[in-house]
Amino acid sequence: MALPFLPGNSPNKHLGKERFHKSQHFDYSNGVPMLVGSEKPGVGGELLVGQKIKPKFSVYPKGQGSDLPSWVAFDKQALCFEAYFQEAVPEARDETYRIRKCKIYFYLEDDTIQVVEPECKNSGIPQGTLIHRHRIPLPPPNDDQFYNIFHFNINQQMVLYSRTFTVTNCDSFTSNFLTKLGVRLSDPTTVPDDPYSNLREQTEKSMKPLRPYERRDTLKQFLDHDRKVLRFYCFWDDTESMFGDPRELILHYFLADDTIEIREVIPPNSGRDALPKFLRRCKLPKNAPTQLKQPGQITDRTVLNVFASQSQGKRYILDSLKTGAVHEEFYKDCDLTVGGEVNVFGRRVLITDCDDFTKEYYRSKYGIEDFTPMQYKAPVAPKPQRLVPPYNGFGSEEDSLSSCQGLLPKPPQKDFCKFMEKDRCGLDSNVLNFRAKMVTTDPVDRERAFIISFYLCDDSISVFERPQRNSGVLGGKFLERSRVKKPGQELFKSELSEYFKAQDLYVGATLCINNKHFQLLDADEYTFSYMERHAEEFPKANVGNILSKLRSIPEEKQSEIRKFLTLSDPNNTGFIPYESFRGLLMGLDCSLSEHEVLVLGRHFSEHKQPEVDVGLMLAVAQDLLKKKSFEEFPDMARAFTYHDRHKTSRLSIKETKTLCKAFRLPLPENLLGGLLSKFADGDEIDYHAFLAGINWVEYPAPPVMPEDTLKFDVKARFDSSGAEGKNISYSALLGDVFSFPSNNGGGYPRITSQTVCTTSGSHQEKTAKVSYLTSHLTPLLFHTLSPSPIPPAHPHPSCHGRRKRVKRKATGASCF
Secondary structure (H helix, E strand, O other): OOOOOOOOOOOOOOOOOOOOOOOOOEEEEOOEEEEOOOOOOOHHHOOOOOOOOOOOOOOOOOOOOOOOOHHHHOOOOEEEEEEEEEEEOOOOOOOOEEEEEEEEEEEOOOOEEEEEEOOOOOOOOOOEEEEEEEOOEOOOOOOOOEOOHHHOOOOEEEEEOOEEEEEEEEOHHHHHHHHHOOOOOOOOOOOOOOHHHHHHHHHHHHOOOOOOOOOOOOHHHHHHHOOOEEEEEEEEEOOOOOOOOEEEEEEEEEOOOOEEEEEEEOOOOOOOOOOOOOEEEEOOEOOOOOOOOOOOOOOOOOEEEEEEEOOOEEEEEEOOOOOOOOOOOEOOHHHOOOOOEEEEOOEEEEEEEEOHHHHHHHHHHOOOOOOOOOOOOOOOOOOOOOOOOOOOOOOOHHHHHHOOOOOOOOOOOOOHHHHHHHOOEOOEOOEEEEEEEEOOOOHHHHOOEEEEEEEOOOOEEEEEEOOOOOOOOOOEEEEEEEOOEOOOOOOOOOOOOOEOOHHHOOOOOEEEEOOEEEEEEEEOHHHHHHHHHOOOOOHHHOHHHHHHHHHOOOHHHHHHHHHHHHHHOOOOOOEEEHHHHHHHHHHOOOOOOHHHHHHHHHHOEOOOOOOOOHHHHHHHHHHHHHHOOOOOHHHHHHHHHHHOOOOOOEEEHHHHHHHHHHOOOOOOHHHHHHHHHHOEEOOEEEHHHHHHHHOOOOOOOOOOOHHHHHHOOOOOOOOOOOHHHOEEEHHHHHHHHOOOOOHHHHOOOOOOOOOOOOOOOOHHHHHHHHHHHHHOOOOOOHHHHOOOOOOOOOOOHHHOOOOOOOOOOOOOOOOO
């Protein structure tokens, strides 16, 4: 039962519709109003009653391919079809029709078609592009539509602008593409024969030219061997002729055309003109020189004189057997070998050697392996040694030597590469600093303190004297920066003097500088670290060399050393003081210097950094910021918040450090790094807590003492944090040197990190130790038991007051 046509009972077809625009159907064409929108849809894009929209381009199956537009997906892709059409030829006796082959290209991106006819030689017909690329309409009555991809198939006819084309075949890409679209391709067909074309081919085959062209194909040889040249070194002995002498030549054989070129090697001061070529590039005959050929004797073709008459003239025919041809042999690559001879127009040239490319060519092509060069001349006489006059005392030795090496004196060249490599770069100074004292009997000079600096960039040395109060000696620059000669060298000599090098400076060494003897007592931390990092350049800092010296100790002394170390460690901690360790090594007969003992002590020392209170660090930081009047904390907070993209109140350590440097936070590098490490939680920092800790305006910290501020200031160049202030792990030393068994296997004392005082232990243990040293190790450890200038170790806090502190004196193991 149908519903009545009343409001509310009929369905509304506009429900959910959003587009209600109206298409333009009428317009003016040439001033005449007419209907122009017959194919345009109705209201909202809906088709009118009975209206069908014809597609403008090919419609591909849905669900296949990408969502890209066709001009992107099918860019530079075209379908190729082979076709032909028959053309009538009126008013011609030899042909009535003509079959013309062509190719039809269908471009997928815009449905355009192009028809191209391949050009034939001497056809007399305009060929090439028959139909330019564009969209071709269908024949009437469907001329309002265009050809698309589904109009193409094999073995069918297509009408393009009233010309019927028959499609015969297609390429593999076109076949696969149409098959994937669901088009069922027909079987390929053949092109019918063209009677006139067959007649032309038969006529051309039957024709014989009077002068046949004899082609010699040299293009392949040129393409294969272009720019490939064999080079031989030759020798021509011309001493038999007047004013002749031996000549050195270079023979070039060009593989592209088998030509030879010879150049002469003219030595300097030979008196000969430098000619460009000894022999120009040409084919070199083997039997030259020969009698000069008559004109016309050497030709590409030879002819036979059949007859000659006055009435009929002369008749000639070509000599196909070439009976009168003159054959001449030329040199090939197979004729050129090392040790062979080459006839260069009567000159006997001997091949003595060749280059690597020539050897590889003959090795790969002819299998020749023997390329031994020939000795054709006597060995070069050694040049007499140029004697250099002795140094005359004017200027430097290098400058005086350069004046003897040429007519125009040049300043001596410095080692620029070494300067660029060892010059100061950032915090890496490349300067070795040593503390030294003067070796003299004068009591005043013995108390003077010096700093000797060695500059690695130019091997120069400077000496600075540290001022001392009430010493009576003015401090300051003692020696200007310059290179220092080693003592004991003759002044006026021909050889250059030897200067002090970086390897000559080490702790314990004695230097003679301007007749003043200095003993190196200590070095700063950078010097020790640099020498240990470059142990291959500094033998005194090479731990491997030092351990090799210790391994040379006889076996009977190794057990005694082990017993001594055990007695030196009564609490079985595995560590002994540095003073006892130094006395043991200096007493051994293995020629260890003071620097080597320090390096060994640093290598096996106990590395333990004291813990610093974070409150003290914040108080020192606020004190430094207050002195510098730094108050940009609100700006820093805004900058930190801006860089916090995720609003987590955390930033990485790298970003925090970068922002602090951007605001030029006046804090030392070690203090800033320590604070960032204290506030770090993994790799991130709570920047609110960090800013609140250093904000002396809103959250002031209690005042600090001056000595607390100095703890975080720039470290002194010479400090007392070396090996002499630490304990030495003798268990690791014994394991590396003597390969003693470990703690568990050999009953070795257990090693802990506890620091041991040298005065600890009972009275019986010390008495047993002294008696053992007196009876067994007196020759070996004399320095350990006898009074020496070596300062004692710092006592442990637990044994403070047991013995009187001894004032530290300047020794090879002490520091400033």
